[in-house]
Amino acid sequence: MNHVDIAGLPVGDGHPPRIMGVLNMSVESNYDPSTWGDVDGAVEHAEQMATEGADIIDVGLQSSNPKNPWQAVDTELDRLDRALEVVDRADCDAVWSIETRYAEVADAALDGGFDMVNDVCGFADPDMPDVCEKHDAAVVKMASPPDIQSPGHLKSIDDCFAALERGGFTEKTIIDPAFGGWYDEKTHEDNWEMFRRLREFRAFGRPMLTATNREDFLGVVADRPETEDQLAVSLAAATMEVERGADIVRTHDVPETADVVAVAAFLGDGDRANAGDADGDAASLPNVAAREVERNVGLRGHNGVEPGEAATLSFRTTGLNEPIRERLAAIGADYGVLVAAGAGERPSPENVAGGRGDSPASEGTFVAGTASAFEDALAEIAEVDALQPLAGRIRRTLARERLA
The missing domain is CATH 3.20.20.20 (Dihydropteroate synthase-like)
Structure with missing residues (x-):
């Protein structure tokens, strides 16, 4: 500054x-x-x-x-x-x-x-x-x-x-x-x-x-x-x-x-x-989104690192059963996306077959990573029916950030 x-x-x-x-x-x-x-x-x-x-x-x-x-x-x-x-x-x-x-x-x-x-x-x-x-x-x-x-x-x-x-x-x-x-x-x-x-x-x-x-x-x-x-x-x-x-x-x-x-x-x-x-x-710059990274790059140039590698996005999704959480974690591991399931993520039995559980006690699953990592992982996340809401939110966020 x-x-x-x-x-x-x-x-x-x-x-x-x-x-x-x-x-x-x-x-x-x-x-x-x-x-x-x-x-x-x-x-x-x-x-x-x-x-x-x-x-x-x-x-x-x-x-x-x-x-x-x-x-x-x-x-x-x-x-x-x-x-x-x-x-x-x-x-x-x-x-x-x-x-x-x-x-x-x-x-x-x-x-x-x-x-x-x-x-x-x-x-x-x-x-x-x-x-x-x-x-x-x-x-x-x-x-x-x-x-x-x-x-x-x-x-x-x-x-x-x-x-x-x-x-x-x-x-x-x-x-x-x-x-x-x-x-x-x-x-x-x-x-x-x-x-x-x-x-x-x-x-x-x-x-x-x-x-x-x-x-x-x-x-x-x-x-x-x-x-x-x-x-x-x-x-x-x-x-x-x-x-x-x-x-x-x-x-x-x-x-x-x-x-x-x-x-x-x-x-x-x-x-x-x-x-x-x-x-x-x-000085620290809190809450830096991908578009802000793009602005800085546009004004200054950069060292070859893609802007999408420098901006972190975070999401929370609820009601996932154990197999779906494990599938999401596996996708995250492949693409460098952090997946953390809440201790209270216990789906109701009637929703287990569909892959989702809407338990009021659910703390949800926290998902975080760089914009580029989410871009790479999005196709696989979208292939899982129970992860469609998360995929849609990721897609809209990336579009808003002009990265997809």
């Missing part, structure tokens, strides 16, 4: 996830609780967010919501004067981030007291990387097409990966996968798929920012279509984002999000407590 220092605030492995509070200073922004047209109100809100747990305050000068028209650079520069007054007057220790798509605005903001840039157009302005490097400033690169008017207007996870790769990175780049609905190009289904596969973005080896707070693709899951009713679904998502690799969580709801992120980091499977080995930089 490339650790990033943002004006003394470390972000990345070995450090707790950071909270980015939203402060919009644009008249067209759609979420009123985070929008301030007057400097006095913006100062008070910024100080409140810092008190409630915001490590970073992200000041927006125009809305990136596709429902609103884009604003030219002169509009952002006019609004920057009020934003700089907020930075100057606010009494808080939070890091200040300027959300913009223009290198000219970023340059003026960094000169005036901002600490970092949140580029919602992902270096569509080709001068943005140079400006940030000149100021030694961190920059969030959101996955976007090379179009200054179209932040985030991408569909698939592959499109987002390609956009992040385009134009490269600075030494202090933080990536943003670009969740949301961008002119209907990215549907709810696209967002759900990208959320499930969020760990793949760890392949870049860079800190990651997620921004899903009060997004409709979450609200629809719980039948909460109105923005004001989407706090609970946003908090549920934030816990999973941290589990899947988010280092910064951007939110309108700072105190609630700070609480759930702290719990997710403390109780999760990640390695937040360790910054790396003394002789180098190493």
Whole structure:
């Protein structure tokens, strides 16, 4: 992981996830609780967010919501004067981030007291990387097409990966996968798929920012279509984002999000407590699926070992009688698949003849191995009638992982 220092605030492995509070200073922004047209109100809100747990305050000068028209650079520069007054007057220790798509605005903001840039157009302005490097400033690169008017207007996870790769990175780049609905190009289904596969973005080896707070693709899951009713679904998502690799969580709801992120980091499977080995930089990557292995291989190359040999899959199946378990164990031994039968695997007598037993006391049979081993063993497993449910689950998992 490339650790990033943002004006003394470390972000990345070995450090707790950071909270980015939203402060919009644009008249067209759609979420009123985070929008301030007057400097006095913006100062008070910024100080409140810092008190409630915001490590970073992200000041927006125009809305990136596709429902609103884009604003030219002169509009952002006019609004920057009020934003700089907020930075100057606010009494808080939070890091200040300027959300913009223009290198000219970023340059003026960094000169005036901002600490970092949140580029919602992902270096569509080709001068943005140079400006940030000149100021030694961190920059969030959101996955976007090379179009200054179209932040985030991408569909698939592959499109987002390609956009992040385009134009490269600075030494202090933080990536943003670009969740949301961008002119209907990215549907709810696209967002759900990208959320499930969020760990793949760890392949870049860079800190990651997620921004899903009060997004409709979450609200629809719980039948909460109105923005004001989407706090609970946003908090549920934030816990999973941290589990899947988010280092910064951007939110309108700072105190609630700070609480759930702290719990997710403390109780999760990640390695937040360790910054790396003394002789180098190493971090564990929990829950690595085959597609994440493929992403790392695609970005880095490899030593000739097939990606399927590096990703482990695990399954549990229940109700197998002794002969079927022995048959499964024999197949596993042939192909390097671990088979462990539970002590309570005692099928009911009426199901013994069919090879299955659905005893309530059954602990099930645990089956684990590499994706490649399961690929090789699948045909033989599928030949056994009683193992058809297991074979079907293996087949679907491999297909989902793009290995079969």
